[in-house]
Amino acid sequence: MKIPVRIPKNAELFLKLGQKVDFNTPFHRKKGKKMTRIPLAEILDFKPEKIFIVLKKVVGDTVKKGELLAEHQAMFSTKQYLSSVNGLIKEIDHNLGTITLELDSEGxxxxxxxxxxxxxxxxxxxxEVKVKKANKFDTRETKHYFGGSVHYLDVLNQPLTEDDIFQKCIFGLALNSLDQAKIETLGAKAFITHLNSPTNIELKKIILQNVEDFEHIEKEKYPFCIIGVDNKSIYFYE
Incomplete structure (x- = not known):
């Protein structure tokens, strides 16, 4: 059996074909982006509408730190601007005489x-990840995308420990107030239930559409799940 796993856009994937993975395996790295605006007309003292004459680059060009970005030849002197950062030119504003660079964040x-x-x-x-057994079930639409081990609440009011909760997806119909407080504060990832559940919880709440599916999952006790592959389903697998 196989389960699909989405890769975020602009992410550097660490996985290779045939690799066995678990929760301690690096999945991907995604660099954050930030913008900076450079007021070249003000710095080099030229009229904003002349920015295209002054610039040595155009939109879409990459810029390296220390590279000549703009040069303004005045009557008695020549002023230059050397880039202080690495980036990509995203916008040139001829009204303000500015350029906007997209930078890779340091972290x-x-x-x-x-x-x-x-x-x-x-x-x-x-x-696609090969697993021993998997089933897909319908959920209410969700924007959440995550997965992990599943802990099943077989009996209401059963004692819960940190090992039961931390980084786990909690599966059950209802919670008493004490256990609800526990799973919210001790690092549970989500609460998985079905449409008729009365529980109002601050955690991510994944709601199965069919009671029959809830009963099937409760019986099979799949050890793992992945949620939100297509925003309206959950895979349980082992």
């Missing part, structure tokens, strides 16, 4: 795998 964020299995295929924007 980047590495996301760990929130799924387990073996990488079976890598396509543009998606990978």
């Amino acid at each position: 980047s964020q590495t996301t760990m795998c929130f799924f387990k299995g073996q990488v079976e295929a890598i396509d543009e924007g998606c990978i």
Whole structure:
């Protein structure tokens, strides 16, 4: 069986075909972007409408730190502007005499795998992960996209420990107030339930559309899940 996993846009994928992955495996790195505006007309003292004459670059060009970006030849002197950053020219404003650069932020964020299995295929924007058994179930539409281990609440009011909760997706029909407070403060990822659940919880709440699916999952007790592959479904697998 295979489950699909989306790859975010502009992400550097760390996984390879055939690789076995778990929750400690780096998944991808996505560099943050930030913008900076440079007031060249003010810095070099020229009329804003002359910016295209002064510039040595156009929109879409890359700029390296220390590279000559603009040069203004006045009557008695020549003024130059050398870039202080690496970036990409996103906009030239001839009314203000400014340019906007898109920069790669100094830091980047590495996301760990929130799924387990073996990488079976890598396509543009998606990978397929081979697992032992998997089933897909309908949910209410969700913008959330994550996964992890599942902890099942078999009996209401059963004692819950931090090991039961931390980084787990909690599956159940209802919670008493004490357990609700526990799972909200001890690092649970989400609460998975069905349409008729009375629980009002601050965590991410994933709602199964069919009671029959809820009963099936509760019986099978799949150890893992992945949520939001297509914004309206959840995969349970082992």
